[in-house]
Amino acid sequence: MKNSSVLLEVRDVAREFDVSKPWLNRVIEGQPKSILKAVDGVSFTINRGETLSLVGESGCGKSTIARVVCGLYPPTRGAVIFDGVDIAKASVNEQQQLRKRFQMIFQDPYASLNPRWRVGKIIAEPLVAHGIMTEKAEIKNRVDQLLTQVGLSPQDQEKFPHEFSGGQRQRISIARALSSNPEFLVCDEPTSALDVSVQAQILNLMKDLQREFGLTYLFISHNLAVVSHISTRVGVMYLGRLVEMADTKTIFNRPLHPYTQMLLSAIPDLRMTGKQRTPVAGEVPNPLNPPSGCTFHPRCPHANDRCKTEAPSMIVADDGSMVSCHAVEEKRIPIKLAA
Amino acid sequence: MTTPLLEVRNLRVQFPTRRGLLTAVDDVSLTIAPGEVLGVVGESGAGKSLTGAAIIGLLEPPGRIASGEILLNGRRIDNLSAEEFRKIRGREIGAIFQDPLTSLNPLYTIGRQITETILTHLNVTPDEAKQRAIDLLNEVGIPAADKRIDHYPHQFSGGMRQRVVISLALAAQPKLIIADEPTTALDVSIQAQIITLLKKLCREHGTSVMLVTHDMGVIAETADRVAVMYAGRIAEIGPVAEVIHHPQHPYTVGLMGAIPNLGEEVERLTQIDGSMPRLNAIPTGCAFNPRCTRKGEVGARCTTERPSLMNAGKTQAACWLYSEGAATNTTNTPQSVAA
Numbered sequence: 001m002k003n004s005s006v007l008l009e010v011r012d013v014a015r016e017f018d019v020s021k022p023w024l025n026r027v028i029e030g031q032p033k034s035i036l037k038a039v040d041g042v043s044f045t046i047n048r049g050e051t052l053s054l055v056g057e058s059g060c061g062k063s064t065i066a067r068v069v070c071g072l073y074p075p076t077r078g079a080v081i082f083d084g085v086d087i088a089k090a091s092v093n094e095q096q097q098l099r100k101r102f103q104m105i106f107q108d109p110y111a112s113l114n115p116r117w118r119v120g121k122i123i124a125e126p127l128v129a130h131g132i133m134t135e136k137a138e139i140k141n142r143v144d145q146l147l148t149q150v151g152l153s154p155q156d157q158e159k160f161p162h163e164f165s166g167g168q169r170q171r172i173s174i175a176r177a178l179s180s181n182p183e184f185l186v187c188d189e190p191t192s193a194l195d196v197s198v199q200a201q202i203l204n205l206m207k208d209l210q211r212e213f214g215l216t217y218l219f220i221s222h223n224l225a226v227v228s229h230i231s232t233r234v235g236v237m238y239l240g241r242l243v244e245m246a247d248t249k250t251i252f253n254r255p256l257h258p259y260t261q262m263l264l265s266a267i268p269d270l271r272m273t274g275k276q277r278t279p280v281a282g283e284v285p286n287p288l289n290p291p292s293g294c295t296f297h298p299r300c301p302h303a304n305d306r307c308k309t310e311a312p313s314m315i316v317a318d319d320g321s322m323v324s325c326h327a328v329e330e331k332r333i334p335i336k337l338a339a
Numbered sequence: 340m341t342t343p344l345l346e347v348r349n350l351r352v353q354f355p356t357r358r359g360l361l362t363a364v365d366d367v368s369l370t371i372a373p374g375e376v377l378g379v380v381g382e383s384g385a386g387k388s389l390t391g392a393a394i395i396g397l398l399e400p401p402g403r404i405a406s407g408e409i410l411l412n413g414r415r416i417d418n419l420s421a422e423e424f425r426k427i428r429g430r431e432i433g434a435i436f437q438d439p440l441t442s443l444n445p446l447y448t449i450g451r452q453i454t455e456t457i458l459t460h461l462n463v464t465p466d467e468a469k470q471r472a473i474d475l476l477n478e479v480g481i482p483a484a485d486k487r488i489d490h491y492p493h494q495f496s497g498g499m500r501q502r503v504v505i506s507l508a509l510a511a512q513p514k515l516i517i518a519d520e521p522t523t524a525l526d527v528s529i530q531a532q533i534i535t536l537l538k539k540l541c542r543e544h545g546t547s548v549m550l551v552t553h554d555m556g557v558i559a560e561t562a563d564r565v566a567v568m569y570a571g572r573i574a575e576i577g578p579v580a581e582v583i584h585h586p587q588h589p590y591t592v593g594l595m596g597a598i599p600n601l602g603e604e605v606e607r608l609t610q611i612d613g614s615m616p617r618l619n620a621i622p623t624g625c626a627f628n629p630r631c632t633r634k635g636e637v638g639a640r641c642t643t644e645r646p647s648l649m650n651a652g653k654t655q656a657a658c659w660l661y662s663e664g665a666a667t668n669t670t671n672t673p674q675s676v677a678a
Contacts, residue, residue: 057526165614195382195553195615200597200608207607222527225556229599229608252601266531268556270583270600283496283529 007184007216008046008069013078015039015064019288036288038064040240041078043314048183051210051217053227055263056237057284062220065237066188069218070104071095082184100130103177107189109169113161119172120157123147126180146175150205167198174205178213188220203230224267228252236260239287239295242314246321256323258300258333294326302327342413343370344547345394345515350407350417352389352398352571354618361618363389363402365571368648371515376541376548378562378579380555384615386571387551391517393417394549395432396424411515430460433508433546435537437520439500443492449476449503450488453510460511475506479536498529502536509540516541519551534560555598559583567591570616570626577654587651588658590627625658633660 020026020033039061046052054062067073069080071087080087082098090098103126106112113122123143127133133142144154150171161169170190177185187206191199203226209215221227227234228248235245236259244257255261282299285291294312297303304326312324327333352364364386371377381387392398394409396419409417416427428434436442444452453472457463463471469488476484479502492500501521508516521537522530538561541548550562558565558579566576567588575588586592596609613630616622624642628634634641637659644659651661 057528167614196555197382197594197597197611198614200599200610201612203599204607204610224527225599225601228601229605262528264601266527267601268531268534268554268560270556270559270598281532283498284526 005047006045007048007083008218009081010042010044010065010069011079011081013039013042013065013068013075013080015061015068015073016076034288037240037290038287039068039075042237042240042242043078044235044242044245046184046216046218047232048216049210049214050232051219051230053219053221053231053234054237054242055221055224055227055234057222057263059239059284059287060237061240062222062237063188064240066104066186066218066220070102070186071099072104096130100126100132100180101182102184102186103180103182105170105173105177105185105187105190108193109166109173110161110193112173113169115161117160118157119147119159119161119164122161122172123157123176123179126176130180132180142179143175146179149178149209150175151201165198166194167201170194170198170202171205174202174209178209181213182215184216184218186218186220189222190219191226192221192223199226206230224263225270236263239284239290241295241324242322243296243325244321244323246319246323250319250321256321256328256333257296257325258302258327259296262299294324300327302333304332344373344375344412345371345549346408346410346413347390347394348408348410350390350393350409351405352386352393352402353405354402356401358619362405362621363571363618364393365621366647367407367568367571367573369566369573369576371547371549373514374541374545374547375564376538376550376562378558378565379549379551379568380553380558380565381568382553382615384570384618385568387553387568388519390568391519391549391551395428395434395517396421397428397434426460429456429513430511431513431515433511433513433516435501435504435508435516435518435521437523439497439504439524440492442504443500443507445492448489448491449495453488453503453507456507456510472506472510475510476503478509478540479503479506480532481506497525498532501525501529501533505533505537505540509544509546512544513546515547515549517549517551520553521550522557523552523554530557537561555583555595567594570621571618572626572657573648574627574658575651575654575656576648581653585652585654587654587661588627588656589631589633589660591656593630593632636660637662 015038017036017038018033019036042065054065056062068075085098087098120143123146124139127139127142133139143157147154147156152171191202219230231248233247234251235242238259244260255264291298293309294307297307306326312326314322314324315329316322347367347369350364350367351362354361354363367390379387393404404417408415411431450472454468457468457471473484473488476488481487481499481502522533525533534557552558562579565579565582567574569590575582575591582591586595593609593611599608611630622629624644625646628641640659646657646659648655648657649661
């Protein structure tokens, strides 16, 4: 499988969290365990050099996927296969080798940098942890180089994180992620804590680095405009399931799933074309007690009896786009072409 | 022109600190006509929320209004005592804040909080107040309002809570509402619902709104006019369509280009290098001059003399490019981003 175009495969991954009350309370109140299915049967692949984005509203499981992919959470079911190797089944040695090859950038640049460490030490941590470099001078050179690459100055390595603004801190996070020369970066809402002008700087930087180093990104965001700018392909998640996935142009011009259509029409229209928006009624249901059948049916304008009882499966089209919806399968939804 | 409902003249908000006096809002003048929605946008630290807080008399000490006047219906309100201001707040100016969970009291039912506001400001019996509270909740789209009125804030979802906050702001029929980031804490689909609701209610009641947000999309959907703030000053103010489609101030031009837009394919976003100056290090002259790409065009004036708002196209911009001496430059309109 080596050297194929697929870098990462996520195969039917599910992740559950036990959110029950303490054992004694459960026994006294006679309540069963409550299990939250944060991610339920998600499969996708990421090709080398592309950016795959996952979008969805809060609680849809997109960050959980990011963490499962990075190995921060073990999956309850399913497998994550990186470059042909199943991460969970790999030996400890192999796992360590794999770990060097992917890194993560987190949302909050205020929480993801150790406030007591100097920036130089923060950036060098992956180098030291993986034993890539041991010589002090060599490490310093590498950190200088990384800081320059992300648009900071080599002198900055003597400073502490609090001396930097949010955007600069996110640059430090990126420098740290790049230090072990990874091929794959998982970015969990890397710009949502930043102002728009700083967001533009970071997005431009990420695109430049991708071009320079041939990086592959898994990009998690709730902002569809950002996603449309940065992605090659986009997956839309709802209540722990992938509802639609297609390349960026297709999904924004011809969304198939009613939830994707709803998300797209909910974005404030900056160009003010006067397009009438259809705000969708209802809210995301409680994931502890998700609706039967297709989980979107209580909010869906096209739902019928089949949607209420039978969970839809993924329909894969010729061009590789996927959608999971009975109404699409039965051609009950007129295809909307965006202007 | 009709007399404005709210007039802010040369407002300056300062914070005395150990390291000297910080000017967070500097010489801001604006008006809001009856029934008008004025958007105030800017990045964090631009002074937009403080402008709103100053108008509603909720500046937290040591912040204070150092100079300037605020007039509501021609009457000065910036020098009122706390006691006198309490009669205005809620009755004449309502407020909606970002986080609906912290702006509601968790220990009281929402019904009690709404009727309290009504009883304080309007001359009605408790029964009438309760009926009015139920009507208000119905109006903001809370199902089974007569039952929900006895529920506590934690029993509502985020979007529903924000609806309660809106009904609370409207309870005493104020003429002006200051909405500070009303949709920032909400998911896009809920955000669309809340914006639509806010627009509809304000049109029906003839309420003016000052909408403070960092989200240009929300402004484009909602506002009639928009003021763009930078480092405590208004950089540009004008009709919303003009500011979005034909921005004049170099900062607004950069800001509009930095926002990724759906359906527009650009390889790189416009990037404004650097970041907003800290309050203790605002440059002399135009606050934007170190980041401005066009500052060489009108000589050294940008770094020495502070520009006031000047007519620029159909908006007003605080930029020397549009002073009469530099008239040739006005024909050279900055490239429009959203053409």
